[in-house]
Every structure is written in C-alpha cells, then in structure tokens.
Amino acid sequence: MSVSALPIVKDLKREESLARQYKAVRAHTESLCETLETEDYVVSSMPDVSPTKWHLAHTSWFFETFVLTERDSSYVPLNDRYAFLFNSYYVQAGERHCRAQRGLVTRPTVEEVYEYRRYVDQHMLALLEKVGHDPVITLGLHHEQQHQELLLTDIKHVMWTNPLRPAFDARRVESASRRLDDEWSEVPEGIHRIGFDGDGFAFDNERPPHRVFVDRFRIANHLVTNRQYLNFVEDGGYRKPELWLAAGWAIVKDEQRRAPIYWEKNESRWEEFTFAGMSELDPDIPVRHVSYFEADAYARWAGHRLPTEPEWEIAARTFPEIPDLYGSRWQWTQSAYVAYPGYSPPSGAIGEYNGKWMSDQWVLRGSSVATPPGHARVTYRNFFPSDTRWQFTGIRLASQ
Numbered sequence: 199m200s201v202s203a204l205p206i207v208k209d210l211k212r213e214e215s216l217a218r219q220y221k222a223v224r225a226h227t228e229s230l231c232e233t234l235e236t237e238d239y240v241v242s243s244m245p246d247v248s249p250t251k252w253h254l255a256h257t258s259w260f261f262e263t264f265v266l267t268e269r270d271s272s273y274v275p276l277n278d279r280y281a282f283l284f285n286s287y288y289v290q291a292g293e294r295h296c297r298a299q300r301g302l303v304t305r306p307t308v309e310e311v312y313e314y315r316r317y318v319d320q321h322m323l324a325l326l327e328k329v330g331h332d333p334v335i336t337l338g339l340h341h342e343q344q345h346q347e348l349l350l351t352d353i354k355h356v357m358w359t360n361p362l363r364p365a366f367d368a369r370r371v372e373s374a375s376r377r378l379d380d381e382w383s384e385v386p387e388g389i390h391r392i393g394f395d396g397d398g399f400a401f402d403n404e405r406p407p408h409r410v411f412v413d414r415f416r417i418a419n420h421l422v423t424n425r426q427y428l429n430f431v432e433d434g435g436y437r438k439p440e441l442w443l444a445a446g447w448a449i450v451k452d453e454q455r456r457a458p459i460y461w462e463k464n465e466s467r468w469e470e471f472t473f474a475g476m477s478e479l480d481p482d483i484p485v486r487h488v489s490y491f492e493a494d495a496y497a498r499w500a501g502h503r504l505p506t507e508p509e510w511e512i513a514a515r516t517f518p519e520i521p522d523l524y525g526s527r528w529q530w531t532q533s534a535y536v537a538y539p540g541y542s543p544p545s546g547a548i549g550e551y552n553g554k555w556m557s558d559q560w561v562l563r564g565s566s567v568a569t570p571p572g573h574a575r576v577t578y579r580n581f582f583p584s585d586t587r588w589q590f591t592g593i594r595l596a597s598q
C-alpha cells in the first residue's frame with residue numbers, strides 16, 4: 199500500500215512553520231499504516247473501533263470542512279458524498295453515517311482514500327503558503343494526532359478479534375519502566391492552580407486555569423504492574439463483589455470476566471495480546487487496557503484509591519521526575535469529566551469538539567505508548583466512560 203513520501207517528523211514543534219507541522223503530522227499518520235495489508239484497513243471490530251481507512255479519511259474531512267471550505271472560496275470537494283461518510287459527530291456540520299456501521303463500507307477503496315488525502319494535502323499546502331498562523335489548522339493537527347492514537351488502539355482490537363491473532367507490528371515491544379527508591383510522593387495540603395494558562399496550544403477543556411484546594415495526599419511513583427495486577431486476579435479479585443462498583447460488578451458477572459481484555463490463561467501460563475501478537479505476560483511492565491471499574495476495584499483491593507484530577511496535575515507539576523507520567527498508560531482519575539469553572543465552548547461546530555461530551559465519563563491524565571510524542575501536556579484531559587478497555591489505560595494509586 200502506498201504511503202506518503204513526505205518527511206516524517208514525529209513531534210509538533212512550535213517553532214516550525216505551520217506547513218512543515220502539517221506535512222509532519224500527515225506523514226506520521228500514514229507511517230503508522232506501513233505494516234498493514236489492504237484488508238486490515240476496512241474492518242471495525244466493535245462500535246468504539248473505527249476502520250483505519252475511516253481514520254485516514256475523517257482526518258482529511260476535518261481539514262476539508264473546517265479549513266478549506268471556510269478559507270478557500272474556490273475549493274471544490276473531491277467527492278461531496280464523503281462528508282456524509284466521514285463526519286464523525288459534528289451535528290452542525292450536517293448528516294452523517296452511523297458510527298457502528300463504519301466497518302461495512304468497502305467503497306471508497308483504500309487507494310481512493312489515499313487519493314482523497316493527497317487531494318486535501320495539495321489544497322492545504324497551497325493555502326498554507328498564504329497562512330502564517332491559523333488556530334483551526336493547528337486544532338486540525340492536534341485532532342489528527344488524537345486519531346493517530348485511535349488508529350493504533352483500534353487496529354490492536356481488530357487484530358485481537360481475528361482468531362489468528364496476527365501481529366500488527368512485531369517491533370513494538372515494551373520494556374520495564376524506570377523505578378525510584380521511594381514508592382510514594384507526598385504533597386502537603388494547600389491551594390494550587392491547575393489548568394492551562396500558557397501561550398501555546400491547548401484544547402478548550404483545559405481552560406480556564408483556576409484554583410483548587412487539596413488535603414495532604416500521597417501519589418504512587420509507579421504505575422501498577424502486571425505482576426501486581428495478577429496478584430489481584432489470583433486473589434479472586436474478579437469474584438469479590440465487595441471490591442466493585444455496582445455497575446462494574448454487573449458487567450463482570452454477566453460477561454464472566456476474570457482478567458483484563460487482552461489477557462488469556464493457557465494452562466497455568468498467562469499470556470497477553472500485544473502489538474507483536476500473543477506473548478507471555480510481562481510481569482514488570484505497567485498493566486494496560488483496564489477499565490475504570492477495574493482500576494477502582496484494584497485500588498480498593500490494594501487498600502488505596504485513584505487520584506482526583508487536581509491531585510494528578512498537582513503531583514505531576516510538583517514531581518515531574520515521577521516515572522511514566524507520560525508515554526506509558528493513560529491514568530484513570532476518580533474525577534468526572536466536567537467543565538472547569540468559567541468554561542464555555544467555542545461557537546459553531548468546533549464547539550462540539552469537547553464541551554458536549556461532559557457527562558458520564560471520567561478524566562484520564564498523562565498519555566500512553568500510543569500517544570504521538572509531543573502531543574500531551576500536564577493539563578491535558580482525556581476522557582472515557584467507565585467500561586472503556588481498548589485504550590492504553592493503567593492505574594496510578596493515591597492515598598492519604
């Protein structure tokens with residue numbers, strides 16, 4: 199499958215021109231597909247998962263809809279039916295295809311989707327010759343980076359759903375994290391400032407910065423490892439209702455869950471599905487793909503709790519040397535995803551980006567192995583519902 203010949207620069211560097219940032223981000227998306235066969239691009243394995251082909255097209259639709267159509271009066275879409283197929287959830291941008299049926303769409307072909315990307319790139323690069331700074335283009339780049347992560351987490355689930363359990367990329371193997379001598383870092387009580395007040399890019403939901411009071415707390419210096427989580431599993435963690443929130447216990451019971459989504463026990467040996475295929479469970483790396491329910495139950499079993507969102511940010515600001523704050527696992531907090539005091543979403547369809555999702559979800563902080571380098575920051579707010587398991591989610595404990 200053809201991939202872009204554009205140079206691959208994995209980090210969004212502020213000092214680079216917008217055109218260079220654009221080329222780098224678009225090329226990085228396509229580089230993630232290098233190991234895929236054409237058939238891999240088309241499948242969706244559950245409603246939360248989008249086909250790779252859809253990610254490639256939807257990120258282009260974003261630039262087409264919110265930049266080219268708005269900024270360039272001579273722009274003509276390559277195919278005006280694509281807007282129906284590749285709009286995700288922007289009600290103000292028009293009617294859209296059913297999310298759960300994205301995996302049933304065989305046309306446009308993968309090659310035609312790459313042609314769509316080339317077409318949008320050609321017009322965007324012409325526009326970028328005339329534009330020095332544009333907040334919507336910058337938003338589009340950060341949006342595409344978010345889809346780079348989704349592309350990886352989605353294709354992992356697609357491969358896992360296949361009984362052959364194929365490897366996505368055998369080069370993607372994790373090693374154990376750096377460890378500090380102390381298990382905990384302690385933060386004294388006080389009033390702290392959280393939220394984004396810099397002059398670079400941040401999503402609207404990271405603002406406004408505001409003050410919070412926290413009691414003294416301790417935060418774990420290390421993420422919970424597979425070894426620690428296996429102790430919970432083998433102690434009957436999935437058979438003890440007293441450890442679980444009611445909604446989580448109902449799922450565990452109904453689906454007879456016994457371990458995280460990608461774990462399998464073969465005779466006495468635990469294995470895990472990874473990007474490199476099935477492999478023996480590595481006890482020393484952080485546990486991954488646990489839901490909020492699992493993280494909360496583990497914390498209760500361990501005699502601790504999950505951090506709140508302000509606690510996580512204050513700890514990350516106070517102790518930036520704590521391992522795995524970024525680049526390993528998204529870390530569940532026990533804070534609901536709601537607006538910061540004084541928040542109001544931007545006007546128009548772009549205002550749908552973050553604001554309308556502020557119900558029934560939990561905040562996760564940090565970033566994961568699937569997050570593109572340079573994308574996250576200390577104020578970054580990720581959010582997912584309680585039973586989300588296909589993202590690279592892990593556990594960092596807190597305690598009084």
Ligand SMILES: [Fe+2]
Pocket residue numbers: 256286341345
């Ligand atoms: Fe999107």
